[in-house]
Amino acid sequence: MSPQRNDRRNRPGRSLGAPPEKIDRPELPDGPPPAPVKGGLRTFALGGIGEVGRNMTVFEYDGRLLVVDCGVLFPSDDSPGVDLILPDFRAIEDRLDDIDALVLTHGHEDHIGAVPWLLRLRPDIPVVGSRFTLALVAAKCKEHRLTPHLQEVKEGDRVRHGGWDCEYFAVNHSIPDAIAVAIRTPAGLLLHTGDIKLDQLPLDGRLTDLAGFSRLGEEGVDLFLVDSTNAEVPGFVTPEAEIGPVISDLVRRAPSRIILACFASHVHRVQQVLDAAHAHGRKVCLTGRSMLRNMGLADDHSLLxxxxxxLVELDEAMKLPDDQLVLVSTGSQGEPLAALSRMARGDHRSITIRPDDTIILASSLIPGNETAVFAVINGLTRLGATVVHQGNAKVHVSGHAPAGELLFLYNAVRPSNVMPVHGEWRHLRANAELATRTGVPEESVVIAENGVVVDLVDGRAAITGRVEVGQVYVDGLAVGDVGETTLGDRIALGEGGFISITVAIDQKSGRALSRPTLAGRGFSDDPKALDAAQPLVEDELSRLENEGVSDPHRIAQGVRRVVGRWVSETYRRRPMIVPTVIAV
Amino acid sequence: MSPQRNDRRNRPGRSLGAPPEKIDRPELPDGPPPAPVKGGLRTFALGGIGEVGRNMTVFEYDGRLLVVDCGVLFPSDDSPGVDLILPDFRAIEDRLDDIDALVLTHGHEDHIGAVPWLLRLRPDIPVVGSRFTLALVAAKCKEHRLTPHLQEVKEGDRVRHGGWDCEYFAVNHSIPDAIAVAIRTPAGLLLHTGDIKLDQLPLDGRLTDLAGFSRLGEEGVDLFLVDSTNAEVPGFVTPEAEIGPVISDLVRRAPSRIILACFASHVHRVQQVLDAAHAHGRKVCLTGRSMLRNMGLADDHSLLxxxxxxLVELDEAMKLPDDQLVLVSTGSQGEPLAALSRMARGDHRSITIRPDDTIILASSLIPGNETAVFAVINGLTRLGATVVHQGNAKVHVSGHAPAGELLFLYNAVRPSNVMPVHGEWRHLRANAELATRTGVPEESVVIAENGVVVDLVDGRAAITGRVEVGQVYVDGLAVGDVGETTLGDRIALGEGGFISITVAIDQKSGRALSRPTLAGRGFSDDPKALDAAQPLVEDELSRLENEGVSDPHRIAQGVRRVVGRWVSETYRRRPMIVPTVIAV
Structure with a gap:
């Protein structure tokens, strides 16, 4: 291994990964858009384009708004301590009454997770979605003590929401009951895929409605918004149905306990685990709050x-012989508090991993989670267990169309204009290239990241401006008070800790009333580390007193400078220096 | 995308990824080993087994020591602010005079990076290695103002270092002049591969000496220490020589500037870039301190x-027409201060990325760097550049033998005992399985993580105990003063920031001499966030005064409790609460 790791210490503030403030490309404008052209249709995203997560797209026609999806983004290293990142509602928060409906394409968190925060602003927005999606939304809203106005739709429905003429299409994804939405406006016909793939052997027989898409193509799709997540990946997704035999074979061969982790909303994956366990005479115990809730809802809706x-409860499961149980849990992303991580660390309350255990991670490895997931795999392996994961067996397939399937979509829809959605820039660009290779003119493919406004006028989509879209952080109970300053401080504190210097002075003379107190946290394990700085601070205080300085602010500055220089010269470290001068 | 990210906020201290303190498996013992058996050979690693990096293996025979490699590990999220992690020298620090030689297999940082720290403890340890390896070591030691005692060896040499009878073999890796070492002792014959692969078309014609390994196999290898890095990967590595035509084709087709990033020590990769540029009439400008230094050394030793x-200097390069230049730089791992990251963020001093630029990352993606590397790729893509990387073109091959090549090694050497080295537990386990599949008895394959002692006695290798091996952190100029407490504080501060409460009291009465000062960093952007806590602190101070409490420690405790409860109830956040009470 040639070790050339990214040195996180030298991260320049928060700018890593954040887009530059200004750029020169005309297709990425800085200014606000002009007033919408009469008869034109406007589209902009408040999240989900230029990133993977918090999907939310707004359509505007004749002063009215239709919103598709309202999800959350999970934070990365750039936003430490943050729980969730919401779409930025600012561009529409003065116009909430203009919203005719919020259409949800499916029930994943990155599509529905921010619904409660939007409904807090206007609780009676009609929330439109398929049956299972709405069941998940209702459960989520209940936790937030909200009662949403739900309107159920299903594939084949054509429904008006205010002035919006919407038609819904079945779509295959890694959660049941996903839909795409076609929107007919006088400005043109739009089609938004939501998250999509083209599994030709779906477990529930519910194929992505390519025929319907072709029919729309005949009619003429003026703007096609397409899932970009897997656009860089060549080829086709293996059918979900092929996971079943692999899991079944693992269950058959396992000498003792089986613990399987997967996404808590992946009903079809769980179904295949249930079938495999049943075929080989094992009981199944579902654990984890979200797993239990989602599978309960799936069962209620006859999807499982x-x-x-x-099924057995955990206490009953613990009494079964080891070779008669499959434990299905969450924690496939290495979440440190999840059961699987606790087992890997050897500190789970009731389960101690043994060499005859078989652990199956029937899940993807979401970018950013690599270190945590490999820590779990290594921990379990170290304890002797056999760990099966997508790196060594076909126990997972993606929910998103790769390049081969996207080409099918473009050729079915034959759109006039294309707008890649759902993805980082590398995904958007790859998706755009696929569109042009199927014959969409290059100038008709608009890569419009969050906030970039696309106007469809006379059948031609063009970027006309930008509304402001920032990061909206949820941290604990509060939203929005954690911003760049706080995150910058957290990153600095997380890298270097801090040294505090506390001085009480006589408010008239500026004379120190006691020896200054120096303390460090996150700086050194050595209790004497700061001893050498103490006389430097005392000298500085004397110097300032002799100069007649009594302003606490100036004294604090002087002390900070002295300690900052000392720590830099002595340690080459950069702790935050925090002086507090109390005038008594 | 089903978003189920690892919530770093809930990380329980530093235990994620760290092995559990005690485990029940007999092959992973807790106790110290017995005294070595007379005539037996002892082996233990002070780094590099159970992790990727800081490789260092110690061999002991008849009271004397031979050390193979002495590298550094680059820190992960678990050790924020740390620059480097060293092998733990404690097990040998009282026995440095027993070391007959330090043998270095090649010049990568994870094999030579900690040499200066070992030489600081005993400067005259003979340092043995091939020519290019020693050139890199000499340059490194010079920076540390050390003059090492170097002893050059080459493939085919058989040399005694003290009582150690060593033979050296050519090995192919991603840096020139790598060697494997065979060590003949009365207890048996050992072979340590170092980092290795079996490229059958190496650019320098220097093949891994399979014939030599077979000859050793005839003689009988009693303990075979084998690189595990790619043991999970099936098949064979594509020859390095196949990268050349891909790069050449990219250079031929690029309409304007080309910026190529790769590892600064990958001489053969750079050679192919030079050849491609030359073939298509472009000049090459090398940038980055380590790139310039290493390629200078490679040139000095006729390896380039x-x-x-x-070659042109940067100022000359900037004057060339865009289509006559290839800029070769470091920064392929998304290092935020490297030129490539600056370009991606749009804040590079002299280079502004344009849509006709071609950027080539001819490099691997080291686990843990994914987020940083994709941020660079997305940033460059957003600016319109064409970004070529191992995900979309064959511009990189690994330097480590995957499963197919490891099988060749096992079948050539036919060892009696195997000890997988260089890798995390998942790699070690995969490598062990390959050994057994070639016929090595399961009980003769010892997975011995850092510190685990393996004794070879009467031809049989067995685990006999454990010496303590911890993490040794270099942070700035100091080594060892940053430990678990400091890192735990950094992680807590990095997630939640801190709130400081400063109070001056009368040392006799405990009466507060002024209003308490509350301040937060990394807590909230809202300047009034702490206002509501102020009266609570004042009430608590009054309460304590009324109770006659004047002990600063007890006052600090009371204040911490009040603010901690308030912040938890109001915000559901966990900032560090830092009270300072000054008695005047």
């Missing part, structure tokens, strides 16, 4: 077929 | 063939 007597 | 006039 559970053989009688298959 | 540079056509006359091909």
């Amino acid at each position: 077929k559970i053989p009688d007597g298959l | 063939k540079i056509p006359d006039g091909l």
